Amino acid sequence: MKRHDGRKENEMREIKAEVGVVPNANGSAIFKFGDTVAIAAVYGPHPLHPQHLQDPRKGILRCNYDMTSFSVTERKRPGPSRRSQEISKVSEWSLLPVLKLEEFPNTVVDLHIVIIQANASTRCAGINAASLALAQAGVPMTGLVGAVSVGKLDRDIVVDVDKKEEDFDKGEGATDIAMAFTAEGEITLLQLDGKIQEDKMKEALEAGEKACMEIIEIQKKALKSIKK
Amino acid sequence: MTKKIVVPGEKITSDDKFLPGEGTMKQGKDIKALRFGLYEENGRLVKVIPLSGIFMPRRGNVVIGKVMDITFNGWIIDIDAPYQSFLPLSECPRYVNKRDLQDYLDIGDMVVAKISGVKSKGVDLSVLSRGLGKIESGITIRTNSNKVPRIIGKEGSMINLIKKETNTEITVGQNGIIWLKGDNIEDELFAKKAILFVSEKSFVEGLTEKVEEFLKKNKPKKISKK
Amino acid sequence: MDVTNLTKKRIKEYLSEGKRFDGRKPLDYRDIEIETGISKNSEGSARVRLGKTEVIVGVKLDVGEPYTDSPDEGVMITSCELTPLSSERFEYGPPKIEAIELGRLVDRGIRESGFIDWKKLCIKKGEKIWVLFLDIYTINDDGDLLDAACFAALAALFDAKFPKYDEKLEKVVYGEFTTKKLPLSKIVPLTFTFHKIGDEIVLDPTRQEEDSADTRITLSLSKDKDVAINSCQKGGEKDFTKKEMIDILAKAFKKYEESDELIKKLKK
Numbered sequence: 001m002k003r004h005d006g007r008k009e010n011e012m013r014e015i016k017a018e019v020g021v022v023p024n025a026n027g028s029a030i031f032k033f034g035d036t037v038a039i040a041a042v043y044g045p046h047p048l049h050p051q052h053l054q055d056p057r058k059g060i061l062r063c064n065y066d067m068t069s070f071s072v073t074e075r076k077r078p079g080p081s082r083r084s085q086e087i088s089k090v091s092e093w094s095l096l097p098v099l100k101l102e103e104f105p106n107t108v109v110d111l112h113i114v115i116i117q118a119n120a121s122t123r124c125a126g127i128n129a130a131s132l133a134l135a136q137a138g139v140p141m142t143g144l145v146g147a148v149s150v151g152k153l154d155r156d157i158v159v160d161v162d163k164k165e166e167d168f169d170k171g172e173g174a175t176d177i178a179m180a181f182t183a184e185g186e187i188t189l190l191q192l193d194g195k196i197q198e199d200k201m202k203e204a205l206e207a208g209e210k211a212c213m214e215i216i217e218i219q220k221k222a223l224k225s226i227k228k
Numbered sequence: 229m230t231k232k233i234v235v236p237g238e239k240i241t242s243d244d245k246f247l248p249g250e251g252t253m254k255q256g257k258d259i260k261a262l263r264f265g266l267y268e269e270n271g272r273l274v275k276v277i278p279l280s281g282i283f284m285p286r287r288g289n290v291v292i293g294k295v296m297d298i299t300f301n302g303w304i305i306d307i308d309a310p311y312q313s314f315l316p317l318s319e320c321p322r323y324v325n326k327r328d329l330q331d332y333l334d335i336g337d338m339v340v341a342k343i344s345g346v347k348s349k350g351v352d353l354s355v356l357s358r359g360l361g362k363i364e365s366g367i368t369i370r371t372n373s374n375k376v377p378r379i380i381g382k383e384g385s386m387i388n389l390i391k392k393e394t395n396t397e398i399t400v401g402q403n404g405i406i407w408l409k410g411d412n413i414e415d416e417l418f419a420k421k422a423i424l425f426v427s428e429k430s431f432v433e434g435l436t437e438k439v440e441e442f443l444k445k446n447k448p449k450k451i452s453k454k
Numbered sequence: 455m456d457v458t459n460l461t462k463k464r465i466k467e468y469l470s471e472g473k474r475f476d477g478r479k480p481l482d483y484r485d486i487e488i489e490t491g492i493s494k495n496s497e498g499s500a501r502v503r504l505g506k507t508e509v510i511v512g513v514k515l516d517v518g519e520p521y522t523d524s525p526d527e528g529v530m531i532t533s534c535e536l537t538p539l540s541s542e543r544f545e546y547g548p549p550k551i552e553a554i555e556l557g558r559l560v561d562r563g564i565r566e567s568g569f570i571d572w573k574k575l576c577i578k579k580g581e582k583i584w585v586l587f588l589d590i591y592t593i594n595d596d597g598d599l600l601d602a603a604c605f606a607a608l609a610a611l612f613d614a615k616f617p618k619y620d621e622k623l624e625k626v627v628y629g630e631f632t633t634k635k636l637p638l639s640k641i642v643p644l645t646f647t648f649h650k651i652g653d654e655i656v657l658d659p660t661r662q663e664e665d666s667a668d669t670r671i672t673l674s675l676s677k678d679k680d681v682a683i684n685s686c687q688k689g690g691e692k693d694f695t696k697k698e699m700i701d702i703l704a705k706a707f708k709k710y711e712e713s714d715e716l717i718k719k720l721k722k
Contacts (some may be wrong), residue, residue, distance in 0.1 A: 022508075022539060022540065022593060023506045023596070024540065024542070024594050024595060024596070025539070026280070026281060026282055027280065035494060037492075037493075038538070039539065039593065041539045041540075043538075043542050044282065044310065045310040046282070046310055046542075047310070047311060047312050056348065059310070064538065064546050066537075068493070068510070068512060068589065068591050069512060069514060069533070069587065069589040070493050070495065070496035070497075070499055070512025070513070070514050070587075070589055071493055071495060071496075071512075072495050073495045073628040073629035074629075075514040075516065075589075076372070077340050077706060078535055078589060079548065098236070098237075100262065100716050102659055104310050105348045106311075106348060106349055107310040107311070110538065112537065112538050112539035113539075114537060114539050114593075116491040116492060116510065117492065117494060118495065119495075119602055127384060135235060135263075135264040136264060136280050136281070137238050137280075137282070138263055138264065138265075138278040138280055138281015138282060138374070139263075139281070140236070140251075140262045140263050141236035141237065141262065141263070142236065142237055142253065142260075142262065143236055143237025143260075144236060144237055159378050160502050173474050182237075183237050194427065213354065217585040219235075220235050220238070220503060223233070223235045223264055224235065226279075250476050294455055294456075294458050307457055308455055336458055336459035336462075337458070337459055337460070338459070338460050341604070363460055365460070365463075366460065366464070367460060367461050367464045368458055368460055368461060370455060371533075405455075413464055413467065413468045416464070419473060420475075
């Protein structure tokens, strides 16, 4: 099928990843899917206050996702929204399975994600940037996490959905699925909106897993080519 | 031997003669990296030394920290670690008066201390040995604590080279905070530049020669004689 | 870790010899990097780096009703987020006084200067005008966020273009842009914040220098027929002597006169 920008069904947009973009942070990275740009910064593990939030068995991960007001075409009012709070939580859950925070009881790892420019797949770009930032921050991880959006446009499965495709309205319309995988093929993020049959869902998961493995290779390269 | 950079989850070896050391984990037959860093073999042990990330305090470490608060029986010190640390009055020289803790160490002051214990809720410090205590003058700089071994060098060779050529006294905290004291600010800033140079080029080969070259080229015109 | 008493002392000592840790003179800026168009979805946007300090600003335009006391003028609303991403000093939550003041200072410098022709932002007198949103976000805090934000705001405004406006529906067509630039005059406002460290006055402090400062004063200047101060605010807990104030005024006017290169850079 023909995608509006000429991409093949399993082709992602141009990906750019760079580590160490926020000097103050313990770890940071920028990740781009085409025009979607996300920056992530990690501070910690560091002491967690107030005390009642501490977990004596392990450190906790606290994630905050935000979009700048001008990252989208219709201005988003600065400050958290229900959407951003939900994305913060699922992003946290998408990364926790690979983090080994038992070594840091009573501490917190603060993860901040900011979307500078949005063309769909923002939470996936954010998680990809976060995975890099956590690695640079020296947080023990069993592996990296790759995230991508998979779409069903009418009956076709495509990888890395952009805004135009999100708004696809022919036939069965667009079903948008955000997913994240570890290098071992475990699913740490899965969210969808739309209408999708069982066999198509399986196809989507296969396509997403393949794409995430490619993303993890790109993340590896970005870490290994760090300047300092 | 240039060390190889590994990322979390990367397979290091599946040779069963090796044992998983710090920064690694065993998964089935494979030893994989648990952190982003340099992998090195130590006999049969395979380790990953982190390239970046926060300082992990260990008993016996000499660290440099900043006084954040004063309680009735000691000082809360920030040592750039996942845990807050505490210097109790009982671990200070006897002349420190219980009523005038502030006179010995005030908020914002820097202190060289030894870690006497690490608990899950915090780190305990002591200034009872020689060479420990309040820093009276000079400057302190923050560096990546993972680069400290490189900054010190084999048997102190790197740091001694810098001390000599910049004419400064240097105390390196294991937590990456370094105290520089020279006869004037120029010397201290020169030493700072040299240390940052080592920190940035830490895994380049032939670093000692490069540092010697750097020190020669950048010597400020007016170096005070000791 | 914030600046220590030890380093503060050395900073002041060194400054009394007219020198700074990074080799700059007291009124020198760090390397300035300006990039525009960092968000294609915005009407205008820019990123400014002053040394390691990084701030991004976006311009968004919408239509709305004018204020009753200025029925034929557009409206500007400025906000600032001191993001926890940019420094451990900042906490997650609604803007605190530091962010509020920064936003208001950026706003005032631009508003009072005559840089923007408010009347040309009128669509239908008394009913419809353009609302200009100026949103500031910090990306890395190594001091002097305010001046960096002011430069970024200017660059974003120079970069900005009107979005498409549907006259029938009287609404903005989001995501579609025209090539028409904002109604900007030749009067370019520049903001300089002078910090008093010990007895010395500096511009563009690093985070350590800024934390060693006792007090500060922000001056926004612009040139119409001659150079004039459009806004001024003293901040911080200590004071300036009259002599220091007069000295700062002279420094500010001189700095403005020397800023042609900078203005060219901001216009791209």
